[in-house]
Amino acid sequence: MKSDNLEGGCLCGNIRFECTVGPSLVSYCHCRMCRKATGGPFSVMANFPRDSVTWSGEPRTRRSSPFATRGFCEHCGTPLCFQYDDSDHVSISVGAFDEPGHLRPIQHGGIESKLHWVSIDSELPTERCDDDPDYRRLVEETHWSPPFDSKPS
Ligand SMILES: [Zn+2]
Numbered sequence: 219m220k221s222d223n224l225e226g227g228c229l230c231g232n233i234r235f236e237c238t239v240g241p242s243l244v245s246y247c248h249c250r251m252c253r254k255a256t257g258g259p260f261s262v263m264a265n266f267p268r269d270s271v272t273w274s275g276e277p278r279t280r281r282s283s284p285f286a287t288r289g290f291c292e293h294c295g296t297p298l299c300f301q302y303d304d305s306d307h308v309s310i311s312v313g314a315f316d317e318p319g320h321l322r323p324i325q326h327g328g329i330e331s332k333l334h335w336v337s338i339d340s341e342l343p344t345e346r347c348d349d350d351p352d353y354r355r356l357v358e359e360t361h362w363s364p365p366f367d368s369k370p371s
Contacts (some may be wrong), residue, residue, distance in 0.1 A: 226315035228296035233275035235298075235310065237266050244312065244321045248336070249328030249347055251364070255288050256297050256311070259333050263300060263309035264321045271308060284360035302356075 224241075227234035241264040252261035277289030277298045289299040300309040312321045326332070329344040347364070348354055357364060 223317045223320055224315065226310070226318075228291035228294050228298060228314060230291060230294035230296075232293045233273065233277055233291045233296075233298060235274070235314075236272045237270055237310070238272070239267065239270045241266055241321065242307065243325070244323045245325045245327050246323050246339070246342075247327040248330075248332040249364075250331050251282060252300075252328065253331075255282065255300075259336055260328075261297075262312040262318075262321075262323055264312050264315075265307050265309045268301075268306055268308045271310070283364070284362050285356045 224237035225235065243265040244262070245265075246260050246262055248260045252263075253259065255261070275291075278292040279287040279289045279301075282288045282300075285304070286300060286302045288297065289301070290297050296314060297311055298314055299311065301307075312318045312323075315321060323339060323342065325342050326339070326344045328347050330346045330348075348357075356362075
């Protein structure tokens with residue numbers, strides 16, 4: 219993907235960002251944490267190398283699990299990013315980009331928690347949160363209980 223027009227920012231304009239390379243992944247996430255963090259039925263995030271993203275204004279961060287933080291604008295509350303502590307990538311909310319039409323999701327994550335009335339891009343590949351061995355390791359190491367929905371809701 220070309221890196222043109224990969225700029226964005228929060229609702230109030232306090233925080234702006236620019237990505238110098240295209241995303242390594244764009245995906246839906248249906249997990250309960252993303253629902254709560256965004257206030258939406260699912261999140262859509264684009265994943266970029268951290269060092270390819272330039273921020274103007276610093277997102278305020280909140281620890282959302284023992285191994286990850288979420289960033290937001292402290293003035294307007296726009297949810298902006300998600301970051302694993304030990305990762306060199308950051309996921310940015312697709313809706314915060316000025317031209318999000320360039321950032322089309324190619325997979326569904328957290329499929330075990332997808333709301334039954336969500337019907338979008340159903341031909342795309344799916345993953346469960348616990349399909350990721352790194353994720354399982356982090357959960358085990360930190361004895362953390364993710365607030366997953368274990369049944370369809
Ligand atoms: Zn703002």
